[in-house]
Amino acid sequence: MYEIQNEMSLMDKLEILGDAAKYDVACTSSGVDRRGKEGFLGNSCAAGVCHAFAADGRCISLLKILMTNHCVFDCKYCRNRSSNDIKRATFTPDEICDLTIEFYKRNYIEGLFLSSGVINNPEYTMEKMCETLRLLRTKYKFNGYIHVKAIPGAPQELIYSAGLLADRISINMELPTKESLSKLAPNKSFNNIFGSMGQITDTIAAHRMAIGKDSRMERSDINQYLDNSIFSEKKRIEDSKKDLFLPADINDTKLKRNFASAGQSTQMIIGATNESDYDLIRTTQYLYQHYDMKRVFYSGYVPLNDDPVLPEIGTPVPLLREHRLYQADWLLRYYGFQANELLSEKNPNFDERIDPKCFWAISHLEQFPVEINTASHDVLLRVPGIGPLGVKKIVSARRYGSVTFPMLKKMGIVLKRAKYFITCNGRMMERIPIEEKFILGQLAGLEEKKNKEIQKPEDNYHQMSLFTDFGMSVQA
Amino acid sequence: MHIFTCTRNYEAMLTCIYVAWASGFGHKNIKLELEPFGQYSIFDEYTHVDADTALAQKVMDAVNMKLSPYFYSEIAYISMGYEEDVLDIMYRMMLYGFTYGNKALNMVQFDEIARYKAIRKRIGNEICRFKEFSRFHRIESGAYVAHIEPKSNLLLALGPIFQDRMPSENWMIVDDVHKEAIIHPINQNFYLRILNDEELENVLASERENDEYTDMWKVFFETIAIKERENPTCQNSHFPKWTRKHVVEFMKDS
Ligand code: SF4
Numbered sequence: 001m002y003e004i005q006n007e008m009s010l011m012d013k014l015e016i017l018g019d020a021a022k023y024d025v026a027c028t029s030s031g032v033d034r035r036g037k038e039g040f041l042g043n044s045c046a047a048g049v050c051h052a053f054a055a056d057g058r059c060i061s062l063l064k065i066l067m068t069n070h071c072v073f074d075c076k077y078c079r080n081r082s083s084n085d086i087k088r089a090t091f092t093p094d095e096i097c098d099l100t101i102e103f104y105k106r107n108y109i110e111g112l113f114l115s116s117g118v119i120n121n122p123e124y125t126m127e128k129m130c131e132t133l134r135l136l137r138t139k140y141k142f143n144g145y146i147h148v149k150a151i152p153g154a155p156q157e158l159i160y161s162a163g164l165l166a167d168r169i170s171i172n173m174e175l176p177t178k179e180s181l182s183k184l185a186p187n188k189s190f191n192n193i194f195g196s197m198g199q200i201t202d203t204i205a206a207h208r209m210a211i212g213k214d215s216r217m218e219r220s221d222i223n224q225y226l227d228n229s230i231f232s233e234k235k236r237i238e239d240s241k242k243d244l245f246l247p248a249d250i251n252d253t254k255l256k257r258n259f260a261s262a263g264q265s266t267q268m269i270i271g272a273t274n275e276s277d278y279d280l281i282r283t284t285q286y287l288y289q290h291y292d293m294k295r296v297f298y299s300g301y302v303p304l305n306d307d308p309v310l311p312e313i314g315t316p317v318p319l320l321r322e323h324r325l326y327q328a329d330w331l332l333r334y335y336g337f338q339a340n341e342l343l344s345e346k347n348p349n350f351d352e353r354i355d356p357k358c359f360w361a362i363s364h365l366e367q368f369p370v371e372i373n374t375a376s377h378d379v380l381l382r383v384p385g386i387g388p389l390g391v392k393k394i395v396s397a398r399r400y401g402s403v404t405f406p407m408l409k410k411m412g413i414v415l416k417r418a419k420y421f422i423t424c425n426g427r428m429m430e431r432i433p434i435e436e437k438f439i440l441g442q443l444a445g446l447e448e449k450k451n452k453e454i455q456k457p458e459d460n461y462h463q464m465s466l467f468t469d470f471g472m473s474v475q476a
Numbered sequence: 477m478h479i480f481t482c483t484r485n486y487e488a489m490l491t492c493i494y495v496a497w498a499s500g501f502g503h504k505n506i507k508l509e510l511e512p513f514g515q516y517s518i519f520d521e522y523t524h525v526d527a528d529t530a531l532a533q534k535v536m537d538a539v540n541m542k543l544s545p546y547f548y549s550e551i552a553y554i555s556m557g558y559e560e561d562v563l564d565i566m567y568r569m570m571l572y573g574f575t576y577g578n579k580a581l582n583m584v585q586f587d588e589i590a591r592y593k594a595i596r597k598r599i600g601n602e603i604c605r606f607k608e609f610s611r612f613h614r615i616e617s618g619a620y621v622a623h624i625e626p627k628s629n630l631l632l633a634l635g636p637i638f639q640d641r642m643p644s645e646n647w648m649i650v651d652d653v654h655k656e657a658i659i660h661p662i663n664q665n666f667y668l669r670i671l672n673d674e675e676l677e678n679v680l681a682s683e684r685e686n687d688e689y690t691d692m693w694k695v696f697f698e699t700i701a702i703k704e705r706e707n708p709t710c711q712n713s714h715f716p717k718w719t720r721k722h723v724v725e726f727m728k729d730s
Pocket of ligand 1: 185
């Protein structure tokens with residue numbers, strides 16, 4: 001481990017600390033609308049703004065860096081672990097502010113995502129991070145988006161300050177079970193992670209109530225029509241309203257900012273341990289319900305360290321599995337599904353050939369076909385090929401008369417998927433055998449090409465460039 | 477068919493609408509086109525219309541007062557579009573508006589209204605692209621300058637977006653295609669300016685003014701991608717090549 005602090009240029013540091021931060025997936029700048037104001041730099045837009053797309057196709061919205069990649073912890077999966085002999089660097093608070101401001105003015109980014117390795121201990125690290133953010137908000141007058149990573153186990157006051165200075169705050173769960181965590185991240189503790197997460201949840205709720213909002217974060221409005229939505233059961237916050245933490249004597253309250261108004265998020269690594277998809281989505285649902293997470297992210301494991309407890313270096317990143325989990329996450333947040341409807345102990349993993357919604361529909365053929373002209377919101381949303389927007393259109397069109405297949409097509413309903421599961425005025429679109437194997441084959445066929453592109457994007461590219469390299473034209 | 481034509485200038489477009497409307501040929505027998513247009517046809521009769529502030533104002537007032545400011549802003553919005561039929565669609569929107577009232581904007585059963593929706597959506601996407609992908613360069617005076625080459629004339633839509641983002645900076649966005657710029661002096665409102673060739677030449681040089689932050693951004697951009705996940709197809713679909721010309725991370729070092 002070495003760092004030649006004096007000789008290192010800002011460019012060198014950026015290269016090291018940008019590289020070290022890239023495995024954190026969250027890069028969204030969403031969740032809060034804030035107008036600009038004179039004398040300050042920046043604003044924020046609830047939908048988020050992507051400013052660039054990197055070579056891996058991921059959006060770059062924030063300057064995502066670590067404050068330092070020095071770390072006293074030794075998490076097995078992490079490049080920055082203390083036992084690795086790598087180049088180390090540390091930004092000064094002013095350097096971070098300067099980069100954020102200058103990148104922001106050039107319209108490269110929407111703001112800053114600050115994370116860090118643990119220097120000395122969680123308290124010291126969190127303190128330094130708060131100092132940086134405070135400087136950025138006050139001396140540098142930055143009014144754009146900030147996402148800060150909280151260091152589990154840091155004192156509550158410091159996490160409180162961090163949340164006041166930032167828009168979103170997150171703690172990475174990394175692994176969904178206690179066993180995996182103690183195996184791969186021996187210095188971290190499940191209790192610390194959940195303890196700090198819970199504090200954040202409660203503080204967000206308290207702040208929201210103080211300004212007259214509902215204690216829980218806003219969710220997509222389609223959920224109000226769904227009886228079975230994971231968000232209709234209100235857990236945890238209602239139990240813990242009594243002892244909310246809102247200290248008045250912390251200096252950062254003078255800034256008059258809300259605590260993490262874009263909410264809390266977290267991330268889990270996929271494929272480093274042998275948890276099933278069922279474990280992962282059950283944990284996800286638990287986090288949404290009990291901790292009111294705004295988002296749960298998944299990060300396909302990229303093998304970086306040679307370690308007997310981890311997949312070998314060179315093992316492909318489980319991109320398709322990650323994709324399926326994100327699709328399932330959508331089903332929880334926008335489609336009124338519960339984790340235990342999608343998978344079970346007996347059937348714990350998604351089928352990589354088709355998306356989780358089709359998978360569910362095929363295993364529940366007894367509930368289909370449904371009649372477009374009479375089915376409820378919940379039922380329509382469960383039809384493959386129909387999304388929340390489609391449901392709204394169908395329901396509003398039904399008020400004026402009966403809906404037909406050509407009308408569905410005009411509304412943008414994906415009939416090549418939906419046709420197996422619906423009737424319009426009692427008739428199916430074509431004569432279709434409602435038979436599990438047949439429909440599975442048809443739907444898997446539709447997705448085959450896309451699945452390949454997701455799991456092996458580079459193969460696909462090589463093939464394309466081979467054609468151009470050799471001046472061959474591809475016949476359509 | 478009587479065809480009324482004008483240049484792509486907002487005032488001229490509104491005047492053209494006025495003149496066509498007042499012509500008395502009947503809405504079915506007229507068409508409005510922007511210059512330059514494709515081919516003359518010997519069966520049609522052409523009338524060129526020049527901008528007239530008073531007549532344009534009449535159209536503005538009529539839409540604002542008899543329909544609504546919202547209706548008017550929708551007409552102004554789609555006038556930014558590069559689509560050839562934009563002017564005729566503006567005319568038809570007003571026609572349906574004066575027949576059915578404000579709800580006309582949602583009557584997608586009419587082809588022209590469906591077309592207005594489609595144009596609107598496309599312009600919205602284009603504005604969004606330039607909000608994301610415009611890149612500013614710092615010039616010697618300390619001001620920030622961006623160059624863009626949009627298909628539509630959308631500077632006026634970008635103005636408020638960047639004014640809110642950087643209210644206390646001097647900045648300018650130059651549309652190299654339409655030869656216009658919006659200029660934002662520190663703590664003031666932005667304004668639009670049509671550039672002559674000499675001015676355009678001068679501001680073009682600003683794009684070559686790179687500094688250490690440009691270089692650092694390029695390094696960050698390269699570093700942040702995860703090699704094991706490389707996916708050029710996905711990158712291209714999110715960031716189409718035609719929008720990359722002035723984007724520093726894709727520009728070759730000179
Ligand atoms: S705490 Fe663990 S995951 Fe975080 S930087 Fe240190 S070693 Fe890496």
